[in-house]
Amino acid sequence: MMPRKPSYDRDALIAQARDIFWRQGWAGTSLKDLERELKLKPGSFYAAFGSKDALYALTLERYAQDGVARLTALAEELGPLAALKTQPRIVIDSSQMPARACMLAKTYAELQAKDHDLADKAGQHMAEMKHCFATLFRRAQSAGEIGPDHDPDRLAARYQSDLLGLRLSAEREDVNAAEIAADIAADLDRL
Amino acid sequence: MMPRKPSYDRDALIAQARDIFWRQGWAGTSLKDLERELKLKPGSFYAAFGSKDALYALTLERYAQDGVARLTALAEELGPLAALKTQPRIVIDSSQMPARACMLAKTYAELQAKDHDLADKAGQHMAEMKHCFATLFRRAQSAGEIGPDHDPDRLAARYQSDLLGLRLSAEREDVNAAEIAADIAADLDRL
DNA sequence: GTCTTTATTGAGCGATCACTCAAGTATATA
DNA sequence: TATATACTTGAGTGATCGCTCAATAAAGAC
Numbered sequence: 186m187m188p189r190k191p192s193y194d195r196d197a198l199i200a201q202a203r204d205i206f207w208r209q210g211w212a213g214t215s216l217k218d219l220e221r222e223l224k225l226k227p228g229s230f231y232a233a234f235g236s237k238d239a240l241y242a243l244t245l246e247r248y249a250q251d252g253v254a255r256l257t258a259l260a261e262e263l264g265p266l267a268a269l270k271t272q273p274r275i276v277i278d279s280s281q282m283p284a285r286a287c288m289l290a291k292t293y294a295e296l297q298a299k300d301h302d303l304a305d306k307a308g309q310h311m312a313e314m315k316h317c318f319a320t321l322f323r324r325a326q327s328a329g330e331i332g333p334d335h336d337p338d339r340l341a342a343r344y345q346s347d348l349l350g351l352r353l354s355a356e357r358e359d360v361n362a363a364e365i366a367a368d369i370a371a372d373l374d375r376l
Numbered sequence: 377m378m379p380r381k382p383s384y385d386r387d388a389l390i391a392q393a394r395d396i397f398w399r400q401g402w403a404g405t406s407l408k409d410l411e412r413e414l415k416l417k418p419g420s421f422y423a424a425f426g427s428k429d430a431l432y433a434l435t436l437e438r439y440a441q442d443g444v445a446r447l448t449a450l451a452e453e454l455g456p457l458a459a460l461k462t463q464p465r466i467v468i469d470s471s472q473m474p475a476r477a478c479m480l481a482k483t484y485a486e487l488q489a490k491d492h493d494l495a496d497k498a499g500q501h502m503a504e505m506k507h508c509f510a511t512l513f514r515r516a517q518s519a520g521e522i523g524p525d526h527d528p529d530r531l532a533a534r535y536q537s538d539l540l541g542l543r544l545s546a547e548r549e550d551v552n553a554a555e556i557a558a559d560i561a562a563d564l565d566r567l
Numbered sequence: 568g569t570c571t572t573t574a575t576t577g578a579g580c581g582a583t584c585a586c587t588c589a590a591g592t593a594t595a596t597a
Numbered sequence: 598t599a600t601a602t603a604c605t606t607g608a609g610t611g612a613t614c615g616c617t618c619a620a621t622a623a624a625g626a627c
Contacts, residue, residue, distance in 0.1 A: 190594080191604065208489045212403030216585055226606050227586070237585065284489070290544055291485050294477055297547060298399045312550050342551050343559050350541025353481055354533070356488060359503050364530050365537050372563070381624080382574065407615055417576050418616065428615065 195233065198223050203244035204283040210295050211241060211303065241292075241303055248288045249310035253317055265321040266330040270373050273348060273366035277355040285355035285362070287348070289314070315345050331376035340376070344369075386424065389414050394435035395474040401486050402432060402494065432483075432494055439479045440501035444508055456512040457521040461564050464539060464557035468546040476546035476553070478539070480505070506536050522567035531567070535560075 205222055206214055216237060220230060234240040259275075260268035277285055284291075289307045296304035319341035325331050331340075347369050355362035396413055397405055407428060411421060425431040450466075451459035468476055475482075480498045487495035510532035516522050522531075538560050546553035 192593095210403075210486055210489070212401075213486065213490060215583080217583085228588075228607080229605060231586065232604075286485055293547065294482050294544060295401055295404065295486060298401070298475065299404060308548060308550070311548065315550070339552070339555050339559075342545070343556050346541035346545040346551070346556050347538060348541070349544050350537035350539070353485060353540050353544075354537040356484070357499055357502065359499070359506070360533050360537070361530070365534050368530075368534050375566075406613080408613085419577080419618075420575060422616065423574075 191229075191233070193223075193225070193229075193233070198225070198233070199240070199243050199247055202240055203247050203288070206241055206244050207248070207288040207291070208283045210291060211301075212295065238303060242306055245289065245292065245303065245306050245310060249313060252314060256314075256317055256321075260321055260324075264330070265324040265328065266373065269318070269321055269325070269344065270370040273351055273369045274363070276348065276352055277362045277366055286352045290349050290353070311345070315341050318344050331373075335376055344373075347372075382420075382424070384414075384416070384420075384424070389416070389424070390431070390434050390438055393431055394438050394479070397432055397435050398439070398479040398482070399474045401482060402492075403486065429494060433497055436480065436483065436494065436497050436501060440504060443505060447505075447508055447512075451512055451515075455521070456515040456519065457564065460509070460512055460516070460535065461561040464542055464560045465554070467539065467543055468553045468557055477543045481540050481544070502536070506532050509535050522564075526567055535564075538563075 201223055202219060205218060209218070214237075216227065216230070219225070219237070219240070220227060223230070225233065234243070255275075256268065256272065259271060262268075263271060289311045292307040293304050293311065296307075319337045322331070322335070322337035322340045322344070326333060326335065326337060351362060351365050351369060354360045354365060392414055393410060396409060400409070405428075407418065407421070410416070410428070410431070411418060414421070416424065425434070446466075447459065447463065450462060453459075454462060467478075480502045483498035484495050484502065487498075510528045513522070513526070513528035513531045513535070517524060517526065517528060542553060542556050542560060545551045545556060
């Protein structure tokens with residue numbers, strides 16, 4: 186005999202929690218915050234997600250999946266090099282995002298010193314993203330869009346590093362992030 | 377009539393606290409941590425620094441002052457462009473530093489969402505550093521080391537963004553930060 | 568030495584942390 | 598409708614948070 190079902194949409198709650206964690210970080214988000222925003226009492230929260238860390242891990246996965254999906258779709262539409270050139274503008278433009286800075290980078294920076302599991306997970310997701318970038322550079326090279334004398338993995342590491350810096354800079358008021366994004370894209374034309 | 381003096385070296389304690397905050401962040405460092413590492417009981421701690429936030433602000437200032445001083449000395453020795461080209465290698469090399477990532481950036485990323493005073497302070501110090509970079513680019517341009525068609529402020533913003541990304545990347549195990557640093561330096565030769 | 572002034576100490580404050588659980592409520596099956 | 602099952606609720610857990618303060622120890626001025 187089947188009992189009642191939860192009254193909430195678990196996927197929507199994970200997305201909402203992701204946005205809160207993304208903005209406020211791990212230590213900066215209390216259970217009170219989550220309970221208030223997700224409209225869940227403690228009991229329901231723990232029945233649904235087990236712990237704060239478990240939910241955070243779910244939001245990291247969701248964040249990484251969406252990132253890969255967005256980049257893949259972009260490459261499908263524009264081709265590898267154009268996708269890489271467009272990405273910098275996109276990640277700082279979208280005003281519906283809860284923060285400009287990368288959630289994976291923020292998580293890694295906050296928790297790495299304490300050897301927290303979530304820092305490892307964030308680092309792994311960043312490695313996945315780097316691999317994505319490398320694949321696009323490799324495809325661009327095969328297509329002759331960039332010169333043959335470049336190491337795609339090295340280009341990917343530099344590109345990801347530039348994006349991390351850009352997205353952190355984009356949180357500041359005294360920095361013209363659009364100019365930096367344009368310059369990063371322009372660099373790709375010189376390869 | 378003069379009473380006894382403190383038994384501790386205040387400047388040394390600030391430097392020690394800076395290293396702890398730098399590694400572990402604001403929320404990641406408890407008063408217990410500080411009391412244990414600085415060997416101060418709560419009473420002495422509050423007599424010396426007033427509050428956790430007040431000490432953190434002192435460490436931010438110390439961090440920023442040292443950064444400016446180091447860069448200025450480097451430019452004095454090598455000239456503006458060479459200093460800018462050397463800086464990336466230096467900030468990821470020095471194995472005596474408590475962390476690779478920039479303390480100002482970590483502070484800003486952690487606390488900006490909550491409009492914390494310390495985030496403002498960190499942002500101001502980052503603006504000072506950016507101004508330092510711009511001055512060096514301007515001097516390099518005057519000296520003919522880089523082309524006349526570049527905006528020093530724009531170059532400075534991009535350069536700082538690249539450094540932030542580099543220093544965050546340098547915390548990761550799966551990234552060859554030395555290659556990224558070399559590539560950043562190489563970009564400066566193409567100006 | 569005595570006195571005055573400040574440093575040092577550590578127990579403990581109220582608030583908040585992540586989290587638990589027993590009691591109450593709603594729903595699908597029978 | 599009756600029952601079994603799971604969801605919902607919120608008071609409350611011990612631990613830790615940043616911080617206070619009265620008591621004690623120490624050092625210069627006389």
